[in-house]
Amino acid sequence: DAKTTQPPSMDCAEGRAANLPCNHSTISGNEYVYWYRQIHSQGPQYIIHGLKNNETNEMASLIITEDRKSSTLILPHATLRDTAVYYCIVRSSNSGGSNYKLTFGKGTLLTVNP
Amino acid sequence: GAVVSQHPSRVICKSGTSVKIECRSLDFQATTMFWYRQFPKQSLMLMATSNEGSKATYEQGVEKDKFLINHASLTLSTLTVTSAHPEDSSFYICSARGDLRTDTQYFGPGTRLTVL
Numbered sequence: 107d108a109k110t111t112q113p114p115s116m117d118c119a120e121g122r123a124a125n126l127p128c129n130h131s132t133i134s135g136n137e138y139v140y141w142y143r144q145i146h147s148q149g150p151q152y153i154i155h156g157l158k159n160n161e162t163n164e165m166a167s168l169i170i171t172e173d174r175k176s177s178t179l180i181l182p183h184a185t186l187r188d189t190a191v192y193y194c195i196v197r198s199s200n201s202g203g204s205n206y207k208l209t210f211g212k213g214t215l216l217t218v219n220p
Numbered sequence: 221g222a223v224v225s226q227h228p229s230r231v232i233c234k235s236g237t238s239v240k241i242e243c244r245s246l247d248f249q250a251t252t253m254f255w256y257r258q259f260p261k262q263s264l265m266l267m268a269t270s271n272e273g274s275k276a277t278y279e280q281g282v283e284k285d286k287f288l289i290n291h292a293s294l295t296l297s298t299l300t301v302t303s304a305h306p307e308d309s310s311f312y313i314c315s316a317r318g319d320l321r322t323d324t325q326y327f328g329p330g331t332r333l334t335v336l
Contacts, residue, residue: 149327
C-alpha cells in the first residue's frame with residue numbers, strides 16, 4: 107500500500123472549517139483513501155473514504171485531487187470534540203485475509219481551540 | 221450501525237497471569253477481525269488478523285504462543301495475553317470487517333492492560 111504524509115499537528119478555531127491535508131503521491135489506481143480519527147484513549151473512529159470522486163457524509167468531506175496524489179479532509183464546522191489525531195490511510199481494494207491491512211502512520215493532531 | 225465492543229475496558233493483572241480480552245461486533249457479522257496494540261504516544265500496530273473458523277495470521281515479531289487469538293463465531297474474537305509481563309502493558313484495540321458492508325474496518329473502544 108502507498109505511504110502517506112501528513113503534518114504532525116494543526117490548530118483550528120472552533121466553528122471554523124478544519125482542512126487536513128494528506129499526500130499520497132505513490133498511490134495506485136486500485137487504492138482507496140481512508141480517514142480515521144482517534145480521540146485520546148479511545149479506539150479509532152471511521153470518518154470517510156474515497157477512490158476518485160469527492161465524498162461527503164454527515165461527518166466530513168473528502169476532496170481528492172484529480173491526479174489522486176493528495177487529498178484533504180474537511181470538517182466544515184469544527185467543535186472542541188473534534189480534537190483528535192487524524193489518520194490518512196491508503197489501502198488496496200484487493201482485500202481478503204491477511205492482505206487486508208490498515209497501516210497507521212503518525213497522523214495529524216488537530217487541536218480545536220475555543 | 222457498525223458497532224464494535226470490547227470487554228473489559230481496563231484490566232490490571234499480576235505478572236505471570238493470563239488475561240482474556242473480548243471483541244464483539246454488535247450489529248453485523250464480522251468475517252475478519254483484527255487486533256492492534258498501541259503504546260503511549262505511538263501509533264497503532266497491527267498484531268494479527270483472524271478469520272472466522274481459521275487460525276489467525278500474526279504480524280512479524282508477534283509471538284503467536286503468547287498472544288492467543290480465537291475467532292470462533294462471526295461476532296466474537298478473543299485475545300488472550302498469556303504469562304503477561306510488565307512490557308505487555310499497552311492499549312489493545314480490535315477492529316472488525318464484514319463482507320456484507322463496505323470493506324471498512326470498525327474499531328472497538330480499546331482495552332487498557334496494566335501488568336504489575
